[in-house]
Amino acid sequence: MGLLIDGQWHDKWYDTKRSKGKFERESAKLRNWITPDGREGATGKGGFKAESGRYHLYVSLACPWAHRTLIFRKLKQLEAHIDVSVVDPDMLDQGWSFLSQRPEVEERVYGLEFMHQLYTKNDKSYSGRVTVPVLWDKQTAQIVSNESSEIIRMFNNAFNHITGDSSDYYPHALRSEIDEINDFVYHNINNGVYKAGFATTQDAYRIAVHDLFEALDEIETRLANTRYLVAGQLTEADWRLFTTLLRFDSVYHGHFKCNIKQIEDYPNLSAYLRDLYQHAGIAETVNFEHIKRHYYFSHTMINPTQVVPEGPNIDYLSGHNRHRLSL
Numbered sequence: 152m153g154l155l156i157d158g159q160w161h162d163k164w165y166d167t168k169r170s171k172g173k174f175e176r177e178s179a180k181l182r183n184w185i186t187p188d189g190r191e192g193a194t195g196k197g198g199f200k201a202e203s204g205r206y207h208l209y210v211s212l213a214c215p216w217a218h219r220t221l222i223f224r225k226l227k228q229l230e231a232h233i234d235v236s237v238v239d240p241d242m243l244d245q246g247w248s249f250l251s252q253r254p255e256v257e258e259r260v261y262g263l264e265f266m267h268q269l270y271t272k273n274d275k276s277y278s279g280r281v282t283v284p285v286l287w288d289k290q291t292a293q294i295v296s297n298e299s300s301e302i303i304r305m306f307n308n309a310f311n312h313i314t315g316d317s318s319d320y321y322p323h324a325l326r327s328e329i330d331e332i333n334d335f336v337y338h339n340i341n342n343g344v345y346k347a348g349f350a351t352t353q354d355a356y357r358i359a360v361h362d363l364f365e366a367l368d369e370i371e372t373r374l375a376n377t378r379y380l381v382a383g384q385l386t387e388a389d390w391r392l393f394t395t396l397l398r399f400d401s402v403y404h405g406h407f408k409c410n411i412k413q414i415e416d417y418p419n420l421s422a423y424l425r426d427l428y429q430h431a432g433i434a435e436t437v438n439f440e441h442i443k444r445h446y447y448f449s450h451t452m453i454n455p456t457q458v459v460p461e462g463p464n465i466d467y468l469s470g471h472n473r474h475r476l477s478l
């Protein structure tokens with residue numbers, strides 16, 4: 152685990168000393184947008200027109216942020232248009248790498264060994280963390296974006312004229328409601344599990360874990376009478392919550408000490424999680440072997456033995472009975 156400073160790789164863990172033991176996530180720095188005609192998007196520069204075969208997506212199958220992008224690639228019929236490279240689940244002294252015996256792990260554009268080489272190919276004096284997901288432009292050899300929340304929005308609509316798929320997970324009429332729930336879920340749940348897991352003081356951990364479970368309790372109540380988070384309709388807000396819920400009982404509950412309850416203890420959240428898992432195509436984007444191996448093996452300051460637990464055994468294909476809920 153490390154970061155680039157002026158284009159040089161440094162093996163360094165997160166610095167929580169300056170923040171009294173709190174984990175503070177660095178914001179993603181590369182924020183351009185693919186648009187239907189190449190016009191500039193909400194941030195960054197223009198020149199990234201939606202085209203079949205031009206872009207490449209780098210993901211970790213373990214990472215909840217990268218998982219969102221794989222889900223949108225699937226939901227929006229983009230598999231034939233945007234190909235993918237998968238990093239090794241072990242993120243050690245060189246950060247994310249492609250050095251692996253696993254057949255699914257390979258850098259498929261240039262044959263690189265490490266993800267940090269892609270970041271320096273984009274900018275040879277880059278400074279910052281080397282994160283996944285990354286959306287890469289093969290035509291100009293640049294990173295379009297390393298921010299998952301924006302990559303899923305590009306996938307949601309920039310390629311519709313190419314795929315013919317006009318399903319919309321961020322409809323205009325629901326945007327402010329989606330933004331509001333996203334913000335709550337991001338701070339307390341998506342990033343909340345990391346704030347608990349990476350905290351290096353008791354106080355920082357305690358505050359994060361209580362905020363997390365208060366938020367889960369609130370969502371549990373919200374899901375009692377509605378199938379999805381916003382307007383009874385499947386939106387990006389659901390997929391953003393899904394990738395964290397899915398990892399919760401296998402990883403965050405033990406490894407990140409989020410152990411006040413499991414998702415399986417919540418009747419509505421556990422059924423909602425199954426409902427989303429069983430949505431067409433989604434199970435194919437899930438790899439529990441990578442998920443468990445990555446966290447337990449890579450975070451050696453949390454789990455120095457690198458032993459990966461055997462359990463839990465949860466059947467995400469079992470019945471959930473959420474179809475009865477409409478609005």
Ligand SMILES: N[C@@H](CCC(=O)N[C@@H](CS)C(=O)NCC(=O)O)C(=O)O
Pocket residue numbers: 152153178179211213214215216217280281282283284297298299300
């Ligand atoms: N804001 C980014 C966060 C991505 C992120 O933090 N990814 C993790 C993997 S789950 C990562 O690559 N971490 C490496 C590091 O922080 O050095 C996004 O949502 O795309």
